[in-house]
Amino acid sequence: KQEVTQIPAALSVPEGENLVLNCSFTDSAIYNLQWFRQDPGKGLTSLLLIQSSQREQTSGRLNASLDKSSGRSTLYIAASQPGDSATYLCASGTYKYIFGTGTRLKVLA
């Protein structure tokens, strides 16, 4: 049974810092991996989707990588801003999506 883990559960960084969020999954037979952002009390906003045949995807200051063999994905945020403060979730896609419990990020001004 697929398990998705995100460590750390919470992270606090000063503005301007580059940071990496981690996502691990136990079953490498995934079709894709998706990263989401969730603001308090709101729904999930899709950030990046990486298909299993891809190694990475980029959108603006965000870069997500996927290493199926090691069961890992990372989300890199460049030059972090206070507006990046949110919870970031990853989800592995097989027959259905399995979600991690998220990393709560706080960027301090």
Added chain:
Amino acid sequence: DVKVTQSSRYLVKRTGEKVFLECVQDMDHENMFWYRQDPGLGLRLIYFSYDVKMKEKGDIPEGYSVSREKKERFSLILESASTNQTSMYLCASTTGTVSYNEQFFGPGTRLTVL
């Protein structure tokens, strides 16, 4: 622009009431999903539907049912609400094969059962 809407942002109901949560998407997506989100447990799949009138159980279907009479609308029904169903409910949709495509989420419904 992609749009998934949910009928209520906040809902307060009493134990034993029948509760309807509605989700509508305007993207002509085939697949729709209902999740609940609880602190420390993450998102858990309740039910999903891959076509009109079709449904499949997710990981935690007990106490819930669903209805999909039209492609754009997917309803979650709590037949007799209980306090342990207090949660954030999230609807999502995706086109094509369930696993391959990007999921789009609605804003969520925060349900409190007293």
